Amino acid sequence: MNILYAIQGTGNGHLSRANSLIPHLCKKGNVDVLVSGKGHQFNLDHPVKYSVNGLGFYFGQKGGIDWLKSLKNFKLLRFLIDLNRIPWHHYDLIISDFEPLSALAAKLFKAPVVGMSHQYAVMAKDSPKARKYDKVSQWILKHYAACEKNIGFHFEAYQEDIFLPIIRPEIRQAKVSEGKHITVYLPAYGMEQLHQMFGRFPQVQWEIFSKDCSHSFQQNNCWFHPVEKNHFTQSLIDCQGLVAGAGFETPAEALHLGKKLLVIPMRGQYEQSCNAAALEAMGVKVLPQLSEDHLYGLGLWLQNGKTIHRHYPEQSETIVEHLLGEFLPLESVLFI
Numbered sequence: 053m054n055i056l057y058a059i060q061g062t063g064n065g066h067l068s069r070a071n072s073l074i075p076h077l078c079k080k081g082n083v084d085v086l087v088s089g090k091g092h093q094f095n096l097d098h099p100v101k102y103s104v105n106g107l108g109f110y111f112g113q114k115g116g117i118d119w120l121k122s123l124k125n126f127k128l129l130r131f132l133i134d135l136n137r138i139p140w141h142h143y144d145l146i147i148s149d150f151e152p153l154s155a156l157a158a159k160l161f162k163a164p165v166v167g168m169s170h171q172y173a174v175m176a177k178d179s180p181k182a183r184k185y186d187k188v189s190q191w192i193l194k195h196y197a198a199c200e201k202n203i204g205f206h207f208e209a210y211q212e213d214i215f216l217p218i219i220r221p222e223i224r225q226a227k228v229s230e231g232k233h234i235t236v237y238l239p240a241y242g243m244e245q246l247h248q249m250f251g252r253f254p255q256v257q258w259e260i261f262s263k264d265c266s267h268s269f270q271q272n273n274c275w276f277h278p279v280e281k282n283h284f285t286q287s288l289i290d291c292q293g294l295v296a297g298a299g300f301e302t303p304a305e306a307l308h309l310g311k312k313l314l315v316i317p318m319r320g321q322y323e324q325s326c327n328a329a330a331l332e333a334m335g336v337k338v339l340p341q342l343s344e345d346h347l348y349g350l351g352l353w354l355q356n357g358k359t360i361h362r363h364y365p366e367q368s369e370t371i372v373e374h375l376l377g378e379f380l381p382l383e384s385v386l387f388i
Contacts, residue, residue, distance in 0.1 A: 053081030056143040058154035059096075060197070061089035061106070064279075065170070065301035066149045067096050069205070072218045074098045076372040077147075086138070088151045095281065104134040107152045107196075135160070145379070148199055155197040166201045166379040170300040173204025174326045178211040180333055182325030189322035201379050203371070207304060207330050207362070215371055216364045217304035224366065226289045228309050233257040233275075234354075235291040237284070237302060240318045241342055247274050249342050249350075256354060259287045293357060295350075298324040298338070303331060310361035314353045316342050335360045 055077055060066045070085070074097070077083045085098050088106030105127050135153060140146065140163040148154040150169040158165035173179055175194055204214045236258055238246065243262050250258045251272055258274045261284050268277045277283055288294060288305065293312030296302050306313045314337045317324035328338045337353045339346045 053144045054142055055081050055083045056086060056140075056146045056154070057083060058086040058088065058146060058148045058151035060150040060152075060169075061087045064281075065299055068220055068301050069218050070149065071097045072220055072368045073372060076369050080372065080376060081144070084143075086151065086154065088153055102134075102138055104153060105130045106134075107131065145376075147375070148197055150197045152197045155199050158199060164379075165199050166203070166375065167197065167199030168203050168375065169197070170205045171197070171323055172199075172202040173206035173210070173214045174323050176204060176206075176211055176214060179206055179214070180210075180326060180330040182322060182329050184325065186320075186322045186325070189320060189325075193322050203375065203378075205300070207300075207307070207327075207334065215367060217301065217308070218368055218371070219305060219308050219364050219366070222285050223289070223305045223308060226285075226309065229290050230292055231290040233259045233287070233291055235284075235287045235294045235296075236260040237279070237294070237296045238316060238342065239263050239279075240297060243276060245342065247271055247276075249347065250274055252347055253351065253354065259291070261287070293354075298328040298331065300327060303327070303336070304362075304364065307334075307336075307360055307362040308364050310359055312353075312357045312359050313337070314339065314350070314357065316340070334362075 057070060057074060057077065059070050074083055083098070084101040085096065086102035086104060087096065087100050088104050107126055131153070135157060140157045140161050144164065146154050146163055146165040148165050148167050150171045154165055155167065157163045171193055202213070205217055206214050207217065209216055234256055236246065236250065243264050246260050246262065250260065251274060254273050256273060260274055260276050261279045262276055263279055265276045265278045268275065288311070289309065291311060293314070294306040295314045298315040298317035303313060303315055315328055315331055316339045317328040319341065332338045335358055337357055339349050
């Protein structure tokens with residue numbers, strides 16, 4: 053059986069999940085990988101057969117998506133060439149992790165595509181939703197990589213077709229400790245603003261991972277580092293707490309490790325606003341943005357923030373079995 057795993061490359065969470073699932077998929081057939089977009093810092097453990105420009109998002113410097121840069125880097129002609137050069141019909145199953153090229157191929161070429169992403173779980177009717185209704189962002193989330201068949205991942209199994217987070221082995225097998233530092237990962241903020249805000253708490257040792265940082269350096273009580281997988285992972289394992297965007301995989305790993313967690317949803321991203329609502333319902337501290345107006349809330353969290361611990365069991369093999377059993381035609385399953 054031939055499988056194509058199409059992954060959204062904006063951010064690191066999609067690649068992290070793929071690293072856990074691909075070894076189990078390889079037991080079922082030949083797996084090719086497509087990565088769409090360039091906005092990630094983590095590498096994939098499996099060879100990438102198709103690297104495409106796709107339709108990605110770029111993070112800005114002040115807490116949101118840089119829409120101008122995102123539109124500027126969208127190459128329509130390249131997108132159409134990639135859409136037509138990839139042999140979609142060669143595959144018995146295409147998995148789309150919020151990847152728009154493969155989702156569009158399903159509609160145009162009747163390719164056998166299934167969506168497998170956190171974004172699908174966010175849109176599910178029983179999942180927590182943001183208090184503020186954002187019609188445009190919600191439309192983008194719903195249609196960006198829409199598939200007819202889907203399974204999702206979320207912090208809780210809010211309904212039948214939603215699985216718990218996949219925790220990578222480095223986190224699952226870690227020997228957890230509590231050091232003196234707070235780990236920070238806020239990719240939508242620039243280093244200058246990060247230093248300006250966190251420098252207000254000189255008693256705290258901050259380990260800040262930034263996409264704009266090319267080498268490690270110290271500025272007062274702030275240690276800046278490039279976003280490198282092994283270094284970030286060890287910082288998370290050893291930290292007192294984590295300040296992060298309201299994404300999915302990184303907060304889920306903090307919950308699994310039992311780390312104190314504060315999240316700041318990216319401005320204009322409906323998905324992160326919904327994640328923040330789900331995390332807040334679990335008892336996690338949420339700030340609307342990183343600014344002077346919310347320094348008091350950050351200070352309260354540093355002093356009194358609660359630790360929310362969730363054990364997320366290993367389920368990668370179960371997910372792959374469910375995927376093949378539910379979404380492959382019977383004749384394909386018989387020849388696995």
